[in-house]
Amino acid sequence: MKQKLKGNVFLLSMVSLFTDTSSHMIYPLLPEFLSSIGATKTIIGIIEGIAESIASLLRSVFGALSDKLNKRKEFVFWGYALSAITKPFLFIANSWLIVLFVRFSDRIGKAVRTPPRDAILSTSVDASKQGAAFGFNRAMDRMGAIWGPILAVMILAMFSDKGLGMRYVFLWSLLPAVIALIFIPFVKETGEFIKKQREMKYEGLKSARFILFIVAAIIFSLGNSSNSFLILKARDTGLTNIAMIPVLWIVYNISSSFFSIVLGKLSDKIGRARIVAFSFLFYGLLYVGFAFANKLYMIWILFFLYGVYYGLSEGIYRAYIAQIVEPDKRATAFGIFNTGIGIVLLPASIITGVVWDKFGSVWAFNLCALFSFLALIIFGVHLLMERRSRLLKNIESR
Numbered sequence: 032m033k034q035k036l037k038g039n040v041f042l043l044s045m046v047s048l049f050t051d052t053s054s055h056m057i058y059p060l061l062p063e064f065l066s067s068i069g070a071t072k073t074i075i076g077i078i079e080g081i082a083e084s085i086a087s088l089l090r091s092v093f094g095a096l097s098d099k100l101n102k103r104k105e106f107v108f109w110g111y112a113l114s115a116i117t118k119p120f121l122f123i124a125n126s127w128l129i130v131l132f133v134r135f136s137d138r139i140g141k142a143v144r145t146p147p148r149d150a151i152l153s154t155s156v157d158a159s160k161q162g163a164a165f166g167f168n169r170a171m172d173r174m175g176a177i178w179g180p181i182l183a184v185m186i187l188a189m190f191s192d193k194g195l196g197m198r199y200v201f202l203w204s205l206l207p208a209v210i211a212l213i214f215i216p217f218v219k220e221t222g223e224f225i226k227k228q229r230e231m232k233y234e235g236l237k238s239a240r241f242i243l244f245i246v247a248a249i250i251f252s253l254g255n256s257s258n259s260f261l262i263l264k265a266r267d268t269g270l271t272n273i274a275m276i277p278v279l280w281i282v283y284n285i286s287s288s289f290f291s292i293v294l295g296k297l298s299d300k301i302g303r304a305r306i307v308a309f310s311f312l313f314y315g316l317l318y319v320g321f322a323f324a325n326k327l328y329m330i331w332i333l334f335f336l337y338g339v340y341y342g343l344s345e346g347i348y349r350a351y352i353a354q355i356v357e358p359d360k361r362a363t364a365f366g367i368f369n370t371g372i373g374i375v376l377l378p379a380s381i382i383t384g385v386v387w388d389k390f391g392s393v394w395a396f397n398l399c400a401l402f403s404f405l406a407l408i409i410f411g412v413h414l415l416m417e418r419r420s421r422l423l424k425n426i427e428s429r
Contacts, residue, residue: 039155040164042214043148049211050111056183056204057094059280060197062259062272070127078131078318079257085139087373094146094366098359102149108215110144114207145369150362154221159299163352165346167392168293173288187274193208219389234355236364241355245371247410251311252372254402256383264392269327279334281373285357286338295343303351308410310343322396
């Protein structure tokens, strides 16, 4: 049974690989495509904010429903299927409203699938290996984000009319999205493993540790605006060749793929809380760098370092939740986490877009950094309180 469950990590990672190949054929080109059909930076922020934020409201609902029904694989399949079938509509898009519809549908699919998928991953390996499992899954996610831009570059190279080329990229993105669906029927439900793990002690959904982490993550996400703004910063700094945008994305994703595995394993050894705290600090310093970058070589370096941030956060945040919450409540916990950070993505992206339009990119990126530093303070204070509590208990026991 344990060997089959380990197979879940591989199968779901292949799903992530091909799904993100599809998504990242599209995603790096969307800001340029939206600009070409008349969208302002504020509208781009609104599109990304609405797509992420409203869909995120449903993540806790689908997570709780998955736990209640004790069925996760069905949610995973239909979530990925919804995202796949809507992508080709970008081929005929002539208004930012159609782009909004596609992005919204894609994010609804993510809301359906993400909490139960993460719950399956967390219960398919021992607790001591969860950081590595999530790290591998996130690494395959990033590998897809490398393949996607490469395919996009190849398709764009075939067309002198880049506008037409982008539309064909959107159309061909359907193929890897469909391939991803083939792996899901082979995934095993983890009900038996969950029953064995119920005897272990967990702090639970109502614990101060879980709640304060969610609060810190929400405040941090107010500064975690759409990655579209990073691409726009690269364009403003001198990246004039559209075909180089996917290449820039490849640099970021090579970095994030490598560091997701390395840092995921490291979190299993030195503790996930320390890496969570460092991720908030690192992100804040990184965005200060983006704020003041005025040379193109700086942008390339910062995109590589942005991949390091990804390795510090995505998989490790989920592994951290898994060590706090009992297995049969994890889809709910992951849903709460995703909803919490998702509902602030609308104001985050709108604020960043408006500040950029009114005052420029320096103010916009520094504001994002400020939110990250505030999250670090909240999470750090909680860690200090926990450490003080442990020291007092040790003194009293002597």
